[in-house]
Structure formats: structure tokens, C-alpha cells
């Protein structure tokens with residue numbers, strides 16, 4: 008069976024005055040119809056650009072250069088803008104990064120949800136309002152009938168995020184993209200929002216593409232994770248496999264920089280150095296300048312993402328190679 012989403016060789020670039028930003032450089036991954044896939048990486052690694060490419064929302068000076076984005080087997084890169092407008096918000100919805108501030112301050116939350124319904128459904132005005140109230144109830148907003156008539160500034164951050172999620176699921180999407188959905192929220196509210204998303208996912212049966220900086224968030228929510236570094240996927244694995252057998256030096260560094268799943272957190276390390284300039288990438292492996300294991304070959308040869316065991320893919324010259332020194336097999 009073909010997956011809900013299959014991204015093949017996606018290349019997205021920005022043509023800026025300073026040069027060409029290689030924001031996403033040849034991504035391959037898939038997402039099942041009922042699966043939650045996590046995407047983790049430092050700031051600037053290409054997570055949002057990947058999501059915006061799937062939504063076909065890359066704007067000037069950006070361009071999707073090549074690849075295929077198969078959604079239910081159909082290539083979204085071949086759809087007209089008109090077709091995409093029907094897909095966005097209906098088949099594929101996205102809760103955007105920093106979207107808390109992007110709610111329209113001049114419209115009540117009920118009216119904002121009703122507006123999405125007007126675009127995608129034939130419901131009457133009254134039915135749209137009723138559905139908006141139902142949706143606010145479904146995302147756990149107390150007194151939904153009253154809240155529907157409130158403006159965004161009258162709601163707390165957590166409530167606004169719930170309202171945004173209500174809007175995103177209003178047309179029963181098959182794929183929900185969440186771009187750092189809880190960054191602006193405190194830890195307790197964050198946990199509640201993930202509980203909500205988990206519950207909605209189970210009830211509505213949709214695929215979830217969850218973007219975050221935080222591997223521990225992914226561990227509690229996703230079955231599988233892809234790790235991005237400087238525009239490339241450097242590792243992909245089942246979440247359990249990733250924790251017990253991380254293979255890419257970058258992933259290992261990320262795992263050292265978060266508290267363990269259980270037990271006391273010991274001293275946490277952060278990965279020294281910075282994400283390279285995506286306009287002037289070093290030859291060879293992008294992670295080379297920050298990698299303890301880098302050698303001459305890493306500075307010349309660009310590693311490809313290869314499957315080292317079923318479902319576990321890694322892009323590192325020292326993983327899977329017969330010359331490898333112990334510990335990484």
C-alpha cells in the first residue's frame with residue numbers, strides 16, 4: 008500500500024542577494040496514513056521549508072527545484088494553484104510556526120473557524136457556526152458557545168492554540184502538519200496540547216507531521232523520526248531504535264543534549280559550533296566542521312542516506328562501512 012505522503016528528492020532553494028540558500032537539499036521520506044512522524048533539527052535546518060514545500064507555500068525568492076511530493080499517490084508539485092487551494096486546509100492542514108500571533112485580531116474565533124468551513128464545505132451559515140462551536144468543544148475549550156464569540160485577545164495562549172488546532176481539523180484533514188505547536192507555551196500547557204493532539208489523532212485517524220527542536224517531545228508522541236541537519240536528512244529511525252541505537256554523530260549529540268526518558272537528568276551537553284551557512288556549504292559532509300569523527304574523506308565525499316537496518320537510515324561515511332571502528336554497528 009502506498010503511504011499517505013511520500014517525498015522524493017525534494018530540493019527547495021532561496022535565491023537571495025547574498026547567494027543561493029540550499030534550504031532543503033534532496034529529502035526522501037514517507038508518512039503513513041495513521042502515523043505521527045517527528046522532524047527534529049536545530050534552527051535553520053530546513054524543517055519549516057520542508058513543511059511549506061509540502062503545502063506548496065514557498066514564496067519568492069524561494070523555489071521548489073525538483074522532486075516529487077506524492078500525497079495519496081498524486082504529485083502535489085503537478086497540481087495547479089487552484090487545486091492546491093482545495094487541498095490546503097481540507098486534505099492537508101498546517102498549524103504554522105508562531106501562529107499564535109497570526110490569528111486575525113478583528114474576527115471572533117468562531118468566525119475564523121466558520122470562514123474555513125465556508126471555503127471548503129457547503130454548510131449553511133448557521134450550520135457553520137454550530138460546527139465551529141462543536142470544534143471548540145472537541146479541542147477542550149470550556150463554554151465553547153460563549154468562547155466562539157470571543158476575540159483572540161480574550162483567550163489565553165493555550166486556548167488560542169486549541170482554537171488554531173480546531174481550525175486546522177475543521178475539515179477532517181488526512182494530514183496535519185504542526186510546526187513547533189507549543190514553543191510559546193509553558194510546559195504544563197504544552198503537555199495538555201500534546202494530549203489533545205494525541206486524542207484527536209486517535210479519534211480522527213490522520214497522519215501527523217510534527218516539527219520540533221525537541222527530541223523528548225517526539226519520543227512521547229511519534230512512532231518515527233527524521234533528523235535534519237543543514238537542509239539534509241541525516242538519520243531516520245523508529246523512535247525507540249533512535250534512542251537505543253543512534254548512529255549519526257549529530258543525533259548522538261542531540262541525545263546527549265536532552266534529559267533521559269526516565270530517571271534523573273545528568274549533566275547535559277550542547278553540540279559545539281553552529282549550523283553552517285547554507286549559501287556556502289563546505290564540500291563533503293555538512294556536519295564535518297562540528298564532528299569529532301571527521302577525517303580527510305569526510306571533507307571530500309558527501310555522505311548519502313543509506314539504510315543500515317530495516318527502517319533505519321543514516322548519512323555518515325563512518326556508519327555501515329566495513330572500516331568502521333567498534334560501537335556504531
Ligand SMILES: Nc1ncnc2c1ncn2[C@@H]1O[C@H](COP(=O)(O)OP(=O)(O)OP(=O)(O)O)[C@@H](O)[C@H]1O
Nearest residue numbers: 021023028030049050051052053054055056057285
Ligand atoms: N524566505 C526566505 N528567504 C531566504 N531564506 C530563507 C527563507 N525562508 C527560509 N530561508 C532559509 O532556509 C533555511 C531553512 O529555514 P527553515 O525555516 O526551514 O528552518 P527551521 O529548521 O524551520 O528553523 P527553526 O527551528 O528556526 O524554525 C534557513 O537558512 C533560512 O534562513
Ligand code: SF4
Nearest residue numbers: 292295298305323324
Ligand atoms: S561523514 Fe564524517 S564528518 Fe560527517 S558525520 Fe560522518 S564522520 Fe562526521
Ligand SMILES: [Mg+2]
Nearest residue numbers: 054055056104
Ligand atoms: Mg521553522
